[in-house]
Amino acid sequence: GKPLASSVKSVANKTRADATANLFDVVQRLINKCYRNEIRVDAIGIGAPSPLDKEKGMIYSPFGLSDWRDFAIGEITEKRFGLPVFIVNDGDGAAFGMKCFGKCRDISSFISLYFDEGIGAGIILKDEIYSGSFGYSGEISYALLKSFCDEPIDNSSLSLDTIVSALNSELGENLGSIDDFLCKGSVFSRRMASVIGRVGDELGRIAALVSNIFGPEAVVVNGKLLDFGDVFFEALRTSFESSLFSGDQVRLLAGNNDQFEAFSTGAASYAIFSYLMSKALTD
Template identity: 70%
Template sequence: MITKPGDLREKNMGRVIQLLLANPDISRVEIARKTELTKTTISAILAALLDLNIVEETPGLKTGLVGKTPIPMRVRGDAAVAIGVNLARGSTSGVVMTASGELLESVSKEVSNLTRADATAHLFEVVQRLLNKCFRNGIDVDAIGIGVPSPLDKEKGVIYAPYGLSDWKDFPVGEITREKFGLPVFLVNDADGAAFGMKCFGKCRDIRSFISMYFDEGVGAGIILNDEIYGGSSGYSGQISYALIKSFCNGQVENSRFSLDTVVSDLNKEIGVSCGKIDDFLDRRFNGGQKMNSVLSRVGDELGRIAALVSNIVGPEAVVVNGRLLDFGKVFFSALKDSFESNLFSRGSVQLIKGFTNQFRAFSTGAASYAIFSYLMDKVLSN
C-alpha cells in the first residue's frame, strides 16, 4: 500500500503533537529519537506549531548536560481548552481541561440516560454548566469531546446501537451538540478516550502499547497500540463484555452480562442482605466477612483471567485495571493479579497497573484529551 504525502504528513504531525502533550519540556533531539523522524521533518513540524502558537520554547530550563544546552519544547497551556463529557447509561459527567492537562472545572450528575431525549438534555445541561463556569472565569473553550459507548462513527458523530440503549440507535450526538453550542465536537468511544488520556497525560505516557480495562456497567477496554488508539475495522475492538465469565454464566450469555450489578446481586445472595449499590458494600461500617471476601476473590479471579486472555491476543506492554472494585483493596486486586499472572502466556512480561477507581471521571478527562489532540490536529492541517 502506497502512503499519500498528505497521509504521511498527518501521521507525523500526530506523532509529534501527541509526544509533546505527553512529554512537556522535551528537546528536538529527543523528539527525533522517540519518533524516529529526521531532524528536517521535526524542524518543519515544530516551525508550523510555533507559528500557530501551539508550542513554545522553554529556554529557562537546565538539562545538566555539558556544552550547548538544548532548548526544550512544550505545548502551550492556552493552545486549546476543551470540555470533555462522558455520556453513560446512569450518569453524565464533564470536565474542562487545558492542553497542558490541567483540570479547571468539573460537573457530575447521576441520572438516567436510557432515552435519547434524556441523554441529550443531560449532555446539554452539563456542557452549559461548564461553559458558564468558564465564562465567569474568563476561559475560552475551543472544543467539546464526548465519550460514548460503541459502536459509533467518529467522523460522522453518530452512535449506532449500543448495548442496552435501544433508543440511542443512530443518535447524531456530534451534530446536535455542534449545532447547539457552535463549537467543534469530537466523538470517541469512552474507553478508547480514557486510554488515550492516560497516554497523553497519565500513567502510560512512556508505554507505547497497553490495554486499559474498565469494569462498571460492563467490562470494556481501550487499546493503545504503537501510541495510537486501536479500534479495529468496525471501531469496537475493546468491547469484551461478552467474554465468558465462568463463575457467573449459568444461563444464556445475553442474560449474564458481567457488571457491578452482577457483583451486587451475588454479594446480596451470598451474605443474605439487600444492598442496592456497590457503595453500600464499600461503606466502612459494612463487614461481610469471609463470605464477602469469597465473592470478591471470585470476581478478581474472573477479571484477571479476562485481562490475561485479552493480553495474550493483543500482546501489550501493560494492562491497566480501572473501576470501583479497586476500592476493596488487597482481597480483590490480589486475586486479580494472581489470576492474571497464572493465565498469562508470557509470564512476567506484562505490567499490571492500578488505574482510576472512578472510571467515569477517566472517561470525561479522556474525552477532553481526545478533543484537545483532535482540535490541534485540525488547526495545523487546515493551515
C-alpha cells in the same frame, strides 16, 4: 492535562431526547464556568458507547439503548454550541487520556480495562487508539466465563449489579450497592472476600486473554472494584499472571477507581488532541 472545571449529573439516558438534554445541560454549565474564569473553550469532546463513527460523530446501535440508533450526537451538539465536536468511544477516550496525561505516558502499547457499571476496554497500540473497523474493539464482556456466579447470567449483564446480587446471595443480605458492602467490610470480611476473590480470579483470566491477543506492554485495571483493595487486586493479579503467555513481561497496573471521571477526562483529552491536529492541518 489539568482539569480546570467539572460538572456531574447522574441520570438515566435511556432515550435520545433525555441524553441530548442532559448533555447540553452539562456542556452549558461547563461553558458558563469557563466564561466566569476567563477560560476560552475551543472544542467539545464526547465519550459515548459503541459502535460509533468518530469521523461522522454518529452513534449507531449501542446495546440496551434502542432509541440511540443512528444518533448524530456530534452534529446536533456542534449546531447547538457553535464549536467543533469530537466523539470517541468512552473506554478508548479514557485510555487515550491515560496515554496523554496519566501513568501510561511512557508506555507505547497498553490495554486499559474497566470493571464497573459495565465491563470494557480501551486499547492503545503504538501510541494510537485501536478502535477496530466499527469502533467497538474492547467489548470484553462477551468473553467472560461467569464462574463466580452460581446462576447463569446473560452475556450483557455482568456488572456491579451482578456482583451486588452475588454478594447478597452469599451473605444473606439485601444491600443495594457496592458502597454498602464497602461500608460493612469489617462485618462481612471473610465471606465477602470469597466472592470478590472469585470475581478477581475471573477478571484476571479475561485480562490475560486480552493481553495474549494484543501483546501490550501493560494492562491497566480501572473501576469501582479497586475500592476493595488487595482482596480484589491480588486475586486478579494471581489469575492474570498464571494465565499469561508471556510470563511476567506484561505489567499489571491499578488505574482510576472512578470510571466516569476517566471517561470524561479522556473525552476532553481526545478533543484537545483532535482540535490541535485539525488546526495544524488547516494552518
